[in-house]
Amino acid sequence: MIDAANLFSVEGRVALVTGGSAGIGRMIAEGLAAAGARVYICARNAEKVAAAAEDMAGDVTGISADLSTLDGIQTLAAGLSAREDALHILVNNAGTLSDAPIDAFSEQDWDGVLDLNLKSPFFLLQKVLPLLRKGATPQRPASVINIGSVGALKVGPREVYAYQASKGAIHWLTKSLAKNLAGDHITVNAIAPGFFESDMTVITDDAMRQMVESMVPRGRTGMAEDMAGAAIYLASPAGSYVTGSVIPVEGGLSI
Secondary structure: HHHHHHHHOOOOOOEEEEOOOOOOHHHHHHHHHHHHOEEEEEEEHHHHHHHHHHHOOOOOEEEEEEOHHHHHHHHHHHHHHOOOOOOEEEEEEEOOOOOOOOOOHHHHEEEEHHHHHHHHHHHHHHHHHHHHHHOOOOOOOOOEEEEEHHHOOOOOOOHHHHHHHHHHHHHHHHHHHHHHHHHHOEEEEEEEOOOOOOOOOOOOOOHHHHHHHHHOOOOOOOOHHHHHHHHHHHHOOOOOOOOOOOOEEOOOOOO
């Protein structure tokens, strides 16, 4: 018999959302907290992450960490371990991009994007894996959600070479991790967002909004509920048999 009342429940689950003080990360963090999870968010700026956590409804705690370095990743993992015995939901969202013509694209641009977008999710997962294993059971797996991008499904007009490469790699890393962690009762999936207004996707005027919306079959940009809903599904009993998948949340943009 299906337990419909708890099918999409994340009540009482412990979640870590990187880059959770703004943009897509905040949408997911607020959604999980509103649904009853205990949420930890992290960002580089201590004041910003503390203010964001204070501003959110529900049980939300901010931890400052620079995830572009292994030391920063270890600091975050240690801070979480000091507070929790187990972790049920990890959302690897922190990311960046560099937009430059191919002739001017620098090694610094490339390395900065790959370090934060690709290396950090892997090593953060590695460092919190003991907590995820403790939070996982055969009936209720722990859930890792990597934030990919529609830019890894469809090439857009911007010259964001390292960003698209990193997000394509995240999609495939997700599959590799899902296969290898299934025995630990940990699911690993990716969400590939389309146009959600954030620090990296800024719509500056009505003409730009009309242009963006005309590219999306659903005729609008993404809303917080769209992103939160996808994350809650993957982290809830409803998504417990889904692993290694890349779920586009982009209004049909990649069609």
